[in-house]
Amino acid sequence: MTRSKHIGAPAGKPMDFAIVSLGRFWSKVQKTETCWEWTGFVNRNGYGCFRVGGRSITAHRYSFALVNGDPGKLWVLHRCDNRKCVNPEHLFAGTQIENAADMVSKDRQRFVAGSQNPIAKLTEQTVILIRERYAKGGIGTRALAKEYGVSRAAIRSALSHRSWNHIEEGANGNA
Numbered sequence: 001m002t003r004s005k006h007i008g009a010p011a012g013k014p015m016d017f018a019i020v021s022l023g024r025f026w027s028k029v030q031k032t033e034t035c036w037e038w039t040g041f042v043n044r045n046g047y048g049c050f051r052v053g054g055r056s057i058t059a060h061r062y063s064f065a066l067v068n069g070d071p072g073k074l075w076v077l078h079r080c081d082n083r084k085c086v087n088p089e090h091l092f093a094g095t096q097i098e099n100a101a102d103m104v105s106k107d108r109q110r111f112v113a114g115s116q117n118p119i120a121k122l123t124e125q126t127v128i129l130i131r132e133r134y135a136k137g138g139i140g141t142r143a144l145a146k147e148y149g150v151s152r153a154a155i156r157s158a159l160s161h162r163s164w165n166h167i168e169e170g171a172n173g174n175a
């Protein structure tokens, strides 16, 4: 796997090599009204790759870092379902666990443990969204339960990571 852990700046700091390669980077991007498609090299996992400063970095991670600074140990994940997309608005930094969940939700063959779970009405992707929204504040378990059509216990369970620990397994993603 080509996890780009070798970017040379502390989390949140601009990457010093980023600026000089901007023109070359954007020349490989085809913007649409939604996704910004990477047209350069794509690795076997379907992610765009960009070679800069003698290193290879995934294109979406590079794009994210241009806007937000280096994500450090965090992975850069897609809100859209398009691995080639480098639109910063479609990207967010998350943990490897969230990345695994993301991978699982996009690969239905692996969606087994979740469907045997008492809160199976929630998909892995939904669990991630619920955690995100709850973490941001302004919405409680009752409102979330109503919105997603599940019990508050299910929401609390999803938030507590108890029911969805299986998504930590098989984290072979690429970010």
Ligand SMILES: [Zn+2]
Binding pocket: 034, 035, 036, 080, 081, 082, 085, 086, 087, 090
């Ligand atoms: Zn996108």
